[in-house]
Amino acid sequence: MAPRTLFDKIWDDHVVETLPDGTSILYIDRHLVHEVTSPQAFEGLRLAGRRLRHPERTIAVVDHNVPTSDRTQPIEEPESRNQIETLERNVKEFGVPYFPLLSANQGIVHVVGPEQGISLPGMTIVCGDSHTSTHGAMGSLAFGIGTSEVEHVMATQTILQRPAKNMRVTVEGVPGHGVSAKDIMLAIIGHIGTAGGTGHVIEFAGSAIRGLDMAGRMTLCNMSIEAGARAGLVAPDDTTFEYVRGRPFAPKGEDFDRAVAYWKTLSTDEGAHFDKEVTLRAEDISPTLTWGTSPETVLPISGAVPDPAQEPDEARRVQMQRMLDYMGLQAGQAIAGTPVDVVFIGSCTNSRIEDLRAAALVAEGRKVAQGVRAMIVPGSGNVKRQAEEEGLDKIFLDAGFEWREAGCSMCLGMNPDRLTPGQRCASTSNRNFEGRQGPGGRTHLLSPAMAAAAAVTGCLTDVRELV
Amino acid sequence: MEKFTTLSAIAAALPEANIDTDKIIPARFLKTTQRTGLGRHAFDAMRYREDGAENPDFVLNREPWRKAQILITFDNLGCGSSREHAPWALLDFGIRCVIAPSFADIFFNNCFKNGILPINLPRAICERLMDDASMGENARLTVDLARQVVIRPDGEEVPFEIDPFRKHLLLEGLDDIGQTLKHEQGITRYENREHQEKPWMPSIHID
Numbered sequence: 001m002a003p004r005t006l007f008d009k010i011w012d013d014h015v016v017e018t019l020p021d022g023t024s025i026l027y028i029d030r031h032l033v034h035e036v037t038s039p040q041a042f043e044g045l046r047l048a049g050r051r052l053r054h055p056e057r058t059i060a061v062v063d064h065n066v067p068t069s070d071r072t073q074p075i076e077e078p079e080s081r082n083q084i085e086t087l088e089r090n091v092k093e094f095g096v097p098y099f100p101l102l103s104a105n106q107g108i109v110h111v112v113g114p115e116q117g118i119s120l121p122g123m124t125i126v127c128g129d130s131h132t133s134t135h136g137a138m139g140s141l142a143f144g145i146g147t148s149e150v151e152h153v154m155a156t157q158t159i160l161q162r163p164a165k166n167m168r169v170t171v172e173g174v175p176g177h178g179v180s181a182k183d184i185m186l187a188i189i190g191h192i193g194t195a196g197g198t199g200h201v202i203e204f205a206g207s208a209i210r211g212l213d214m215a216g217r218m219t220l221c222n223m224s225i226e227a228g229a230r231a232g233l234v235a236p237d238d239t240t241f242e243y244v245r246g247r248p249f250a251p252k253g254e255d256f257d258r259a260v261a262y263w264k265t266l267s268t269d270e271g272a273h274f275d276k277e278v279t280l281r282a283e284d285i286s287p288t289l290t291w292g293t294s295p296e297t298v299l300p301i302s303g304a305v306p307d308p309a310q311e312p313d314e315a316r317r318v319q320m321q322r323m324l325d326y327m328g329l330q331a332g333q334a335i336a337g338t339p340v341d342v343v344f345i346g347s348c349t350n351s352r353i354e355d356l357r358a359a360a361l362v363a364e365g366r367k368v369a370q371g372v373r374a375m376i377v378p379g380s381g382n383v384k385r386q387a388e389e390e391g392l393d394k395i396f397l398d399a400g401f402e403w404r405e406a407g408c409s410m411c412l413g414m415n416p417d418r419l420t421p422g423q424r425c426a427s428t429s430n431r432n433f434e435g436r437q438g439p440g441g442r443t444h445l446l447s448p449a450m451a452a453a454a455a456v457t458g459c460l461t462d463v464r465e466l467v
Numbered sequence: 468m469e470k471f472t473t474l475s476a477i478a479a480a481l482p483e484a485n486i487d488t489d490k491i492i493p494a495r496f497l498k499t500t501q502r503t504g505l506g507r508h509a510f511d512a513m514r515y516r517e518d519g520a521e522n523p524d525f526v527l528n529r530e531p532w533r534k535a536q537i538l539i540t541f542d543n544l545g546c547g548s549s550r551e552h553a554p555w556a557l558l559d560f561g562i563r564c565v566i567a568p569s570f571a572d573i574f575f576n577n578c579f580k581n582g583i584l585p586i587n588l589p590r591a592i593c594e595r596l597m598d599d600a601s602m603g604e605n606a607r608l609t610v611d612l613a614r615q616v617v618i619r620p621d622g623e624e625v626p627f628e629i630d631p632f633r634k635h636l637l638l639e640g641l642d643d644i645g646q647t648l649k650h651e652q653g654i655t656r657y658e659n660r661e662h663q664e665k666p667w668m669p670s671i672h673i674d
């Protein structure tokens with residue numbers, strides 16, 4: 001057999017049938033469901049008199065609409081409450097496993113899946129949400145789908161797909177002090193652009209990637225979608241197997257050993273063909289952040305905001321100026337030292353225990369700068385509990401951060417956590433589009449440590465000066 | 468999904484290009500939990516005045532076009548956001564067929580997924596069909612999918628192209644799910660094989 005990539009292997013392993021027009025019926029191992037993109041799918045099943053083919057391969061959570069304040073109070077916004085109540089009715093009617101709002105297992109769907117051992121290596125995983133790519137860190141093929149497709153997976157446990165192209169992004173070397181997976185990913189997106197991965201599945205490889213823990217790999221794969229890719233992948237290795245061992249829904253005992261034996265076959269063969277290859281050196285990457293309203297507009301923290309006048313392409317120039325105006329920045333100004341109003345540490349990109357530890361390391365013994373609102377939103381109830389066991393909540397509260405309940409929170413303006421027009425936010429989330437965190441809000445994407453540094457200094461700051 | 472064989476219905480003309488999905492259904496209606504019921508918000512900004520009253524000049528607010536099941540527009544129908552709410556809103560209004568010189572990709576696909584037939588015809592022909600669509604109670608067109616023709620009020624037949632597989636799905640009323648379920652034996656075979664090869668595959672059960 002010709003040498004195959006990791007993507008090829010997972011794909012081949014899940015093809016049920018290939019139709020004459022080249023579309024494949026692809027088997028889906030895990031279907032993750034949340035309240036925003038599922039109601040019409042359940043309704044479709046109901047109208048057609050269908051059931052879920054495999055509810056036991058499905059898991060539902062509420063995350064996008066939930067308030068991250070006191071959970072014992074009823075949800076105020078009627079439409080949010082309606083979406084949550086609708087999901088609760090649907091999971092009951094269709095027998096779908098569900099972590100309710102008040103469960104410690106509740107959280108952002110892309111944090112919950114790996115944490116519970118529901119997302120495992122070699123699986124195909126889908127969810128009606130573009131950041132499903134996160135689960136690719138497990139060495140699984142994971143991608144977002146539309147609502148019709150959600151219904152299709154519910155009814156058939158398969159999806160209709162054409163194979164993607166293969167791309168490999170290799171990062172070699174050892175990241176410098178203060179440089180995290182988020183910085184690596186922002187640097188990659190800055191390098192290849194938001195269309196750099198279009199039509200491809202990106203496999204992340206190289207010594208710098210192998211050196212990352214699972215949380216870091218999830219950050220990387222999470223933002224593959226911001227590079228235009230259909231999915232991101234990291235080959236499973238000992239780090240992966242140790243992470244999976246003992247998780248609630250992971251295979252146990254002999255089953256675990258058998259699973260590992262299979263998972264070990266999941267790596268790209270020597271000589272396999274990639275349609276596109278990119279290589280970066282970890283040593284070249286500094287703490288990185290965005291200055292504009294597209295994830296590819298990145299800068300090292302020591303850098304200056306680019307000048308549209310230097311941009312030869314007319315359309316680009318106009319767009320850059322528009323971004324600067326929206327962001328309230330001047331061409332050529334140093335990005336470090338720009339004052340912030342809000343700091344958001346959370347989202348499916350950076351809300352795991354490792355992320356909170358990195359932020360706590362910076363926050364410890366310091367105070368949130370005056371006039372800055374700083375929020376910590378753990379990715380799940382379990383992350384929150386673990387952080388409390390480690391005393392991180394105390395560090396944050398002492399420093400003046402808000403310590404909140406799990407959910408998508410200020411990653412998108414769909415729940416009560418929102419920016420007001422003109423507010424500038426240092427955010428660990430993944431999208432800096434206009435209005436993403438609230439109408440008129442200004443977002444700088446950066447790592448948890450950099451966000452914490454912004455909180456305690458009141459401005460965008462090189463974290464290396466603090467730790 | 469309802470079969471699409473022949474449709475003889477009132478046709479409405481919206482002589483505009485680049486009607487985006489936000490015009491078809493504005494973002495503020497996306498927090499709904501149903502795909503039905505969106506029809507009354509279809510073309511909201513054109514259809515209603517700021518005080519919520521109907522705009523009497525808008526074609527879909529006038530007789531006989533309130534009952535239109537065919538819609539004719541100019542280029543690039545359905546561009547913008549990929550929201551599936553756009554075909555849901557059209558369908559709920561009663562539209563089963565849209566005719567335009569060109570369509571945005573995702574909207575075009577989403578139409579088929581929801582039992583709406585999108586027909587590509589050159590602009591000059593669309594203009595003639597728009598003339599037909601302005602003939603009051605006689606604004607009727609007939610679409611015969613099996614024969615791939617649009618029949619004008621004067622009996623003239625306008626042929627159109629369609630992908631044979633998609634035509635088949637519409638004629639049979641098969642949605643993607645119905646189509647995939649024809650391969651159910653294959654899916655079961657796959658599951659049996661998985662059972663052998665990955666006996667460790669866990670199920671999710673929560674009490």
Ligand code: SF4
Nearest residue numbers: 131347348408411412
């Ligand atoms: S945290 Fe943000 S990106 Fe992640 S699932 Fe929630 S809304 Fe989407």
